[in-house]
Amino acid sequence: MKKLLEQELHDFAKENNLILLSSYDKYINIDTPLSWKCRVCNHKFPQSISNIRKAVIPCDQCRKNPDIKFNYDEIRRQLETGSSDIVSNNVWNIMKKILWDDIDQFMSNNRVTFFEKDLIYDIVLFRVFSFLNDKWRLIRNLTNERIKTVRRSIQSIFLLRKDPSLAQFEITDIVGYSSPRPVREIRDYLGIILPKYGARRRFDDGKLRKCGICGKVKSYLRFRKYKDEEGHNYLRWECKKCENKSKALRRIEKKLLAIIFLTLRWYRDITSNQFLDYIQQGYKFNTVDFKCFDCDLGVVDWLPSFQFDHVQPHLKTISWSKLSNKRLSSIIFTLDREECQPVCGNCHELRESHIFTQYKRDIFTENNSAIIYNEIRSVDNYIKKKIMLKEFTDGVCPRCRASIKLLPIFQTHHPDPSIKEFSWADLRWKKIDEIRDIIIREKIKWLCCNCHEYIKSKYFSKYKANIFNKYLN
Numbered sequence: 001m002k003k004l005l006e007q008e009l010h011d012f013a014k015e016n017n018l019i020l021l022s023s024y025d026k027y028i029n030i031d032t033p034l035s036w037k038c039r040v041c042n043h044k045f046p047q048s049i050s051n052i053r054k055a056v057i058p059c060d061q062c063r064k065n066p067d068i069k070f071n072y073d074e075i076r077r078q079l080e081t082g083s084s085d086i087v088s089n090n091v092w093n094i095m096k097k098i099l100w101d102d103i104d105q106f107m108s109n110n111r112v113t114f115f116e117k118d119l120i121y122d123i124v125l126f127r128v129f130s131f132l133n134d135k136w137r138l139i140r141n142l143t144n145e146r147i148k149t150v151r152r153s154i155q156s157i158f159l160l161r162k163d164p165s166l167a168q169f170e171i172t173d174i175v176g177y178s179s180p181r182p183v184r185e186i187r188d189y190l191g192i193i194l195p196k197y198g199a200r201r202r203f204d205d206g207k208l209r210k211c212g213i214c215g216k217v218k219s220y221l222r223f224r225k226y227k228d229e230e231g232h233n234y235l236r237w238e239c240k241k242c243e244n245k246s247k248a249l250r251r252i253e254k255k256l257l258a259i260i261f262l263t264l265r266w267y268r269d270i271t272s273n274q275f276l277d278y279i280q281q282g283y284k285f286n287t288v289d290f291k292c293f294d295c296d297l298g299v300v301d302w303l304p305s306f307q308f309d310h311v312q313p314h315l316k317t318i319s320w321s322k323l324s325n326k327r328l329s330s331i332i333f334t335l336d337r338e339e340c341q342p343v344c345g346n347c348h349e350l351r352e353s354h355i356f357t358q359y360k361r362d363i364f365t366e367n368n369s370a371i372i373y374n375e376i377r378s379v380d381n382y383i384k385k386k387i388m389l390k391e392f393t394d395g396v397c398p399r400c401r402a403s404i405k406l407l408p409i410f411q412t413h414h415p416d417p418s419i420k421e422f423s424w425a426d427l428r429w430k431k432i433d434e435i436r437d438i439i440i441r442e443k444i445k446w447l448c449c450n451c452h453e454y455i456k457s458k459y460f461s462k463y464k465a466n467i468f469n470k471y472l473n
Contacts, residue, residue, distance in 0.1 A: 003029065016058050038062060080137060092146065097189060099132065099150060103157050104190055106131050128154050156183050160192050173215050180215065211239040248459050251324045252303065253467050254331055259299055259306055259342040260471065261332050263290050272336045276329055287472045294347040300468060304457035305450040307348040308340040315339060345449030346402065346409040353408035356382055381428040382407055388435060389446055397448040411452045413445045
């Protein structure tokens with residue numbers, strides 16, 4: 001593509017509802033990042049001309065706004081002409097729904113051929129895919145992963161329309177999805193009602209059983225038992241893995257609500273009953289209000305690392321690991337009574353490290369002569385940690401670059417838990433040479449408390465959007 005003239009560049013910005021802020025001298029080619037300003041929300045952002053052409057909504061701030069509607073005519077034109085080889089994820093999600101409509105309509109028009117005759121599924125797939133290939137030229141330019149998505153969509157719609165007795169988890173198994181979510185999206189979009197259990201119900205032959213969430217057939221040992229009121233033992237309908245996942249997500253959700261409540265309690269004098277009423281009414285809160293009390297670290301990005309510090313330690317009656325298993329109302333009343341403050345893991349460690357604060361100069365100068373005898377071991381442990389950090393990490397956290405001056409926040413992380421034998425609580429009492437050998441043998445990494453807790457949280461990064469959209473604006 002030839003280089004645009006200055007007036008053409010401004011016309012291009014106007015067509016996309018933007019204002020060009022960069023000077024024309026900075027424009028080299030279509031891949032050069034330039035500064036733009038959105039005419040709708042006044043948001044300023046850098047972007048290249050090529051990426052603006054591919055995006056349906058160029059402004060990333062407007063793209064997050066649910067009131068902004070996508071231009072379906074532009075997406076259809078893009079599908080028909082195949083003008084772009086690279087399609088953004090937002091546009092692809094709209095394209096998928098257009099393709100679902102076309103697939104469903106084509107199968108409805110050929111109902112006798114597809115559903116009443118026992119055709120081999122490969123023939124059905126070939127005919128439908130040929131129809132899409134002829135109608136939408138962009139299909140030829142899709143990546144292999146997205147072509148696979150289209151093929152699976154064809155099979156899902158075919159099964160949904162041909163056999164209404166099949167349940168959602170049964171279709172998920174047949175198509176080969178790892179999650180029932182894609183089938184659920186197609187079902188909801190096309191308005192298809194499925195039975196609760198399906199034609200075969202849940203597989204159970206006395207030794208093997210089918211999980212009601214992931215749909216996988218597993219041994220009885222993979223399911224937990226529960227007792228009814230009469231004392232009879234039954235197996236749960238979800239396997240241990242799915243049950244652990246759902247419990248972990250509920251704990252993350254409870255922690256978020258606890259942080260929201262404590263922030264409102266300290267700054268806006270809200271009562272626990274008022275907060276529970278807000279939650280029951282589906283009230284959403286402002287995201288920017290909830291941060292660490294000491295360092296203003298945002299809860300949105302670092303929720304797993306947040307902890308609850310007791311301003312008055314004598315009021316503490318229970319730890320968060322036990323409290324998180326209780327109901328939300330019990331959690332809110334307990335935290336309110338114990339006067340807790342939400343702080344990030346790093347700040348919590350610094351608040352609790354009284355000996356480090358008192359002997360900080362001695363620790364970093366390794367001058368132990370003035371140390372009281374009953375505290376010398378704790379100070380000696382800090383000195384060992386400092387030496388190991390300087391040897392293995394250059395004195396900073398490798399992820400967030402936190403300094404060694406904040407010594408208490410550093411923790412040991414085992415990338416491979418299967419070879420873990422020692423934690424720092426065990427290592428700190430050993431000699432320097434022994435500690436060094438164990439760190440090398442177990443491939444231990446040094447991380448700050450925030451980064452360590454974030455890495456240990458399996459499900460937070462994957463499901464945080466669903467959790468935050470439920471309670472935050």
